[in-house]
Amino acid sequence: xxxxxxxxxxxxxxxxxxxxxxxxxxxxxxxxxxxxxxxxxxxxxxxxxxxxxxxxxxxxxxxxxxxxxxxxxxxxxxxxxxxxxxxxxxxxxxxxxxxxxxxxxxxxxxxxxxxxxxxxxxxxxxxxxxxxxxxxxxxxxxxxxxxxxxxxxxxxxxxxxxxxxxxxxxxxxxxxxxxxxxxxxxxxxxxxxxxxxxxxxxxxxxxxxxxxxxxxxxxxxxxxxxxxxxxxxxxxxxxxxxxxxxxxxxxxxxxxxxxxxxxxxxxxxxxxxxxxxxxxxxxxxxxxx
Amino acid sequence: xxxxxxxxxxxxxxxxxxxxxxxxxxxxxxxxxxxxxxxxxxxxxxxxxxxxxxxxxxxxxxxxxxxxxxxxxxxxxxxxxxxxxxxxxxxxxxxxxxxxxxxxxxxxxxxxxxxxxxxxxxxxxxxxxxxxxxxxxxxxxxxxxxxxxxxxxxxxxxxxxxxxxxxxxxxxxxxxxxxxxxxxxxxxxxxxxxxxxxxxxxxxxxxxxxxxxxxxxxxxxxxxxxxxxxxxxxxxxxxxxxxxxxxxxxxxxxxxxxxxxxxxxxxxxxx
Numbered sequence: 001x002x003x004x005x006x007x008x009x010x011x012x013x014x015x016x017x018x019x020x021x022x023x024x025x026x027x028x029x030x031x032x033x034x035x036x037x038x039x040x041x042x043x044x045x046x047x048x049x050x051x052x053x054x055x056x057x058x059x060x061x062x063x064x065x066x067x068x069x070x071x072x073x074x075x076x077x078x079x080x081x082x083x084x085x086x087x088x089x090x091x092x093x094x095x096x097x098x099x100x101x102x103x104x105x106x107x108x109x110x111x112x113x114x115x116x117x118x119x120x121x122x123x124x125x126x127x128x129x130x131x132x133x134x135x136x137x138x139x140x141x142x143x144x145x146x147x148x149x150x151x152x153x154x155x156x157x158x159x160x161x162x163x164x165x166x167x168x169x170x171x172x173x174x175x176x177x178x179x180x181x182x183x184x185x186x187x188x189x190x191x192x193x194x195x196x197x198x199x200x201x202x203x204x205x206x207x208x209x210x211x212x213x214x215x216x217x218x219x220x221x222x223x224x225x226x227x228x229x230x231x232x233x234x235x236x237x238x239x240x241x242x243x244x245x246x247x248x249x250x251x252x253x254x255x256x257x258x259x260x261x262x263x264x265x266x267x268x269x270x271x272x273x274x275x276x277x278x279x280x281x282x283x284x285x286x287x288x289x
Numbered sequence: 290x291x292x293x294x295x296x297x298x299x300x301x302x303x304x305x306x307x308x309x310x311x312x313x314x315x316x317x318x319x320x321x322x323x324x325x326x327x328x329x330x331x332x333x334x335x336x337x338x339x340x341x342x343x344x345x346x347x348x349x350x351x352x353x354x355x356x357x358x359x360x361x362x363x364x365x366x367x368x369x370x371x372x373x374x375x376x377x378x379x380x381x382x383x384x385x386x387x388x389x390x391x392x393x394x395x396x397x398x399x400x401x402x403x404x405x406x407x408x409x410x411x412x413x414x415x416x417x418x419x420x421x422x423x424x425x426x427x428x429x430x431x432x433x434x435x436x437x438x439x440x441x442x443x444x445x446x447x448x449x450x451x452x453x454x455x456x457x458x459x460x461x462x463x464x465x466x467x468x469x470x471x472x473x474x475x476x477x478x479x480x481x482x483x484x485x486x487x488x489x490x491x492x493x494x495x496x497x498x499x500x501x502x503x504x505x506x507x508x509x510x511x512x513x514x515x516x517x518x519x520x521x522x523x524x525x526x527x528x529x530x531x532x533x534x535x536x537x538x539x540x541x542x543x544x545x546x547x548x549x550x551x552x553x554x555x556x557x558x559x560x
Contacts, residue, residue, distance in 0.1 A: 094450070122453065129451065130448065135449075136448070137470050137472075147455040151457055151458075166482035199455070
């Protein structure tokens with residue numbers, strides 16, 4: 001096996017990656033403080049280029065994602081939104097033939113530094129996918145606890161952590177009597193909130209969401225959006241969305257991308273009411289894309 | 290057209306039905322002769338031919354050893370192919386060789402072990418049960434690899450991504466997500482490989498040879514059901530030929546049980 005299970009080593013690697021920056025429980029190995037009231041951390045992309053084999057998917061992307069804010073990425077299909085997000089937690093490199101150059105920083109931490117452990121990066125930067133993907137062999141409880149068990153992290157208060165995580169996504173009251181039943185027995189919207197709870201349970205600094213509501217019905221979508229609004233108190237959130245109303249509702253700022261490049265990045269209200277670039281205007285008014 | 294195809298189906302069914310008919314007709318009565326399952330073959334041509342206990346237990350021991358060798362290695366190779374090698378040239382080369390191995394006549398595995406382990410008297414003996422088990426394991430290995438790879442590829446990549454995105458190292462993704470998710474499929478494939486190995490004669494012919502008495506010494510010759518059928522059916526004496534039929538029915542029944550288990554597990558997991 002390639003990666004030995006030396007959690008402490010991985011943690012040491014991140015600290016050695018050198019930086020005082022994200023004082024996360026994972027990075028320092030300290031016991032977990034209360035989740036609430038935690039200050040978020042900013043993500044900065046500079047001259048990021050990403051490739052799938054010979055295909056140049058994103059080109060010289062520079063974006064600052066401010067701490068404790070929701071930043072939406074919008075743009076037509078194939079514009080590179082998902083790739084940008086997957087570069088932030090280094091999921092991009094899981095695709096055979098894919099690579100990325102440039103810099104991604106979580107505060108001062110260089111995510112792509114050679115001495116940084118990729119698994120530690122992913123514990124700092126959680127991710128929620130388009131389709132709800134709870135683990136089918138695991139119960140609701142085990143799904144929330146999966147992040148800890150999959151990283152070999154011991155937790156004394158696992159029950160408490162699962163409770164808090166489910167409560168923070170508003171799922172606790174719906175599932176508290178059937179924590180032992182399979183996670184895939186829930187409705188689609190509940191499954192997606194379960195997946196968000198699973199991500200929240202690893203207590204990351206940043207949560208990436210790749211079209212988290214596009215497979216859900218309108219009521220579930222509304223719940224997810226309300227949830228995003230609450231989560232930004234504690235996390236920095238980057239959300240990819242095809243739904244422009246959704247971007248307008250949840251995002252503090254919005255990035256419009258086209259063919260792998262950032263066209264415009266501004267306050268959400270400005271992007272949707274008075275964009276500077278003509279292409280942005282044509283996209284947000286539905287003239288193309 | 291429909292009539293022709295129906296006729297072809299009937300023609301194909303006739304030998305299948307006849308095989309089962311003859312097995313039951315000639316073999317079933319043997320099951321009820323005293324000592325058939327509880328005594329060993331005597332090897333006596335004129336006297337009481339004895340039962341088949343040592344053949345049943347010998348087959349089970351050798352197949353069990355072959356299973357212990359081939360299943361972990363086979364699933365390991367399949368995991369390497371799906372989780373690490375993917376479409377690299379090395380993984381594709383392995384796949385190609387596995388495909389070739391699937392088509393190798395089973396007697397070749399026996400021949401290979403005969404040359405490498407039997408004629409060299411490796412381990413201090415010529416014919417030995419464990420050498421037959423190695424030959425069977427070689428035969429079962431490509432079957433296990435192929436069936437396991439298919440099952441592992443059915444695990445949605447979204448689950449691997451979910452686990453990786455939580456910060457799981459790849460080996461934990463394999464052990465805590467991929468293997469549990471595909472467990473029933475892996476079991477089904479393994480049981481089918483075991484059933485296949487159970488009925489093979491050729492790899493045992495010149496690796497285990499045979500013995501009449503019951504032994505659990507893996508470094509000695511051992512009796513097996515396929516070999517007992519092979520020797521008894523060529524005997525000129527009817528009473529001994531009948532033992533072959535009784536053994537054949539027993540073998541088919543055991544293989545059938547393994548297949549039924551495999552189907553049961555497969556249907557449960559899809560439900």
